[in-house]
Amino acid sequence: MTEHSNSDSKLDAQLHKEKMQKQKEKVDANIAAANIERGIALLLTGNGKGKTSSAFGMVFRALGYQQKVGIVQFIKGAQESGEVNFIREHCPQVFIHQMGTGFTWNTQDKVADIKASEATWEIAQSLLQDDSYDLVILDELTYMLGYKYLDRDTVINSIKARPYEQSVVVTGRGGGRELREVMDTVSDVKNIKHAYKAGVKARKGVDC
Amino acid sequence: MTEHSNSDSKLDAQLHKEKMQKQKEKVDANIAAANIERGIALLLTGNGKGKTSSAFGMVFRALGYQQKVGIVQFIKGAQESGEVNFIREHCPQVFIHQMGTGFTWNTQDKVADIKASEATWEIAQSLLQDDSYDLVILDELTYMLGYKYLDRDTVINSIKARPYEQSVVVTGRGGGRELREVMDTVSDVKNIKHAYKAGVKARKGVDC
Numbered sequence: 001m002t003e004h005s006n007s008d009s010k011l012d013a014q015l016h017k018e019k020m021q022k023q024k025e026k027v028d029a030n031i032a033a034a035n036i037e038r039g040i041a042l043l044l045t046g047n048g049k050g051k052t053s054s055a056f057g058m059v060f061r062a063l064g065y066q067q068k069v070g071i072v073q074f075i076k077g078a079q080e081s082g083e084v085n086f087i088r089e090h091c092p093q094v095f096i097h098q099m100g101t102g103f104t105w106n107t108q109d110k111v112a113d114i115k116a117s118e119a120t121w122e123i124a125q126s127l128l129q130d131d132s133y134d135l136v137i138l139d140e141l142t143y144m145l146g147y148k149y150l151d152r153d154t155v156i157n158s159i160k161a162r163p164y165e166q167s168v169v170v171t172g173r174g175g176g177r178e179l180r181e182v183m184d185t186v187s188d189v190k191n192i193k194h195a196y197k198a199g200v201k202a203r204k205g206v207d208c
Numbered sequence: 209m210t211e212h213s214n215s216d217s218k219l220d221a222q223l224h225k226e227k228m229q230k231q232k233e234k235v236d237a238n239i240a241a242a243n244i245e246r247g248i249a250l251l252l253t254g255n256g257k258g259k260t261s262s263a264f265g266m267v268f269r270a271l272g273y274q275q276k277v278g279i280v281q282f283i284k285g286a287q288e289s290g291e292v293n294f295i296r297e298h299c300p301q302v303f304i305h306q307m308g309t310g311f312t313w314n315t316q317d318k319v320a321d322i323k324a325s326e327a328t329w330e331i332a333q334s335l336l337q338d339d340s341y342d343l344v345i346l347d348e349l350t351y352m353l354g355y356k357y358l359d360r361d362t363v364i365n366s367i368k369a370r371p372y373e374q375s376v377v378v379t380g381r382g383g384g385r386e387l388r389e390v391m392d393t394v395s396d397v398k399n400i401k402h403a404y405k406a407g408v409k410a411r412k413g414v415d416c
Contacts, residue, residue: 016318024316036408040415042257048395050252050262053269057261057291060268062413064290064297082272083265089272090298108232110224135413167414184403187256195392200244205270205343206375207248 039134039167041159041182043175045142046189049207051171052076054189055137056083058169063091067134070095070127074120074172075140081208095133097123117149124158131163142172145179156182247342247375249367249390251383253350254397257415259379260284262395263345264291266377271299275342278303278335282328282380283348289416303341305331325357332366339371350380353387364390 042058044051062069071087071094078100087094099120101107121144127136144150159168160182170183180186195203202208250266252259270277279295279302286308295302307328309321329352335344352358367376368390378391388394403411410416 013318017316020316030404031410034404034407034409036406037411038408040403040408040411042403042414044258046398048397049250049393050258050265050395050397053265054258054262056265056268057258057263058414060264060294061261061290061416064293064295065412067413082269085272086268087272108225108228110221167411169414180400184401184406184408185257186400187258188398188400189256189258190254190396190398192388192394192396193392195248195250196238196242198244198392199242200246200248200392201242202239203245203248203375204273205275206250206266206377208269 039163039165040184042167042169042185042187043180043183044169044171044187044189045173045175045180046187046191047173048189048191049194050189052139053083054187055139055169055171058135059083059087059094059137062135062167063094068093068132069135069137070130070133071097071137071139072120072124072127072141073098073100073139074117074144075099075101079208082205095127113147114149117144121150121155128158128162128166128168131166133163133166136162136166136168138168138170140172141170142175142179145176146172146174152176152178155179159183247371247373248392249370250375250377251388251391251394252377252379252397253381253383253388253394254399255381256397256399257402258397260347261291262397263347263377263379266343267291267295267302267345270343271302276301276340277343277345278338278341279305279345279347280328280332280335280349281306281308281347282325282352283307283309287416290413303335321355322357325352329358329363336366336370336374336376339374341371341374344370344374344376346376346378348380349378350383350387353384354380354382360384360386363387367391 044054059069076098087096099116101116107113124138127133145152145155156178162168252262267277284306295304307324309324332346335341353360353363364386370376
């Protein structure tokens with residue numbers, strides 16, 4: 001290395017250090033400003049892959065701190081899923097309920113769908129009223145709102161009235177403006193591309 | 209119920225059934241068309257919450273089918289995380305390696321960061337060459353590309369050359385056009401809003 005390039009490299013390292021110091025100050029200030037401690041309401045929406053898997057990632061995040069977790073799956077349950085297999089086999093402490101009727105285009109019976117979604121909502125609501133639960137997952141709840149199978153105000157009011165320390169994760173496309181307003185964090189998972197469209201079959205361990 | 213509203217309700221049920229039948233035919237045709245069986249390369253990118261948790265949801269999805277899983281975390285590891293606690297305590301069959309230096313604005317040392325990311329990449333690459341792994345998670349790999357700590361072509365070629373049946377999940381903001389091109393599925397997790405900005409502290413079991 002020449003003396004010239006050596007001093008260039010020192011300058012580069014110094015510039016990097018200064019830039020990163022500024023970045024660190026900014027990050028530290030943001031962390032210091034966020035000091036309210038309470039449960040979070042999170043909505044994972046959008047047409048892309050990763051909403052249910054993200055909710056289940058948070059299940060294991062919570063289990064890593066010995067928290068109490070309840071899961072209600074609207075729609076899902078008619079088909080096998082790896083994450084539910086795992087929970088049923090290894091995590092008996094997790095409460096899980098699946099509506100289990102499949103997508104509404106499978107049942108093709110609106111009256112039966114409404115009845116099933118109302119019964120499932122009763123169970124969801126009991127979790128949202130139970131302060132022993134640290135984390136409640138309401139997987140694919142948004143479709144029940146989109147199809148008007150559940151009353152939007154009832155759902156929103158139950159989320160708002162849940163215990164102060166309880167976090168809730170809602171997943172599914174859509175959900176509407178009123179639901180977004182009541183949630184603390186909203187991520188919109190956009191589909192940029194999907195293997196499925198290129199003819200690749202849904203994969204156990206990734207897709208189901 | 210009057211006779212009139214009763215017939216309205218029958219008509220509504222019939223229309224619903226027809227609409228759902230059409231939807232089912234469409235879904236069934238798409239499923240039939242997707243018949244290539246191989247591992248999937250998935251990129252979870254964007255500035256919103258849910259990328260790492262989604263990758264870990266897939267870890268448990270895979271474990272629910274007794275698949276073999278390897279995880280390499282670039283950046284993460286300096287701070288505690290619930291999902292890693294859970295894996296270390298309950299899933300000894302999962303290979304996990306963390307770079308563990310924290311974000312680059314914490315170290316403020318470019319030369320040390322490059323060295324750490326290269327050593328971590330060696331481990332990632334060994335998983336991408338091992339066909340006993342069904343699923344490989346490369347958490348926050350994109351930042352190593354963004355900072356040019358790793359060579360983009362080396363990374364992309366390793367992902368392309370991995371075993372045919374192996375799935376790989378890459379997470380992190382950015383990553384670049386070339387990486388997106390090589391991935392089968394790309395989800396862009398957009399931040400609509402975040403509790404953090406409203407002053408709510410990061411929550412164990414949800415955020416970390």
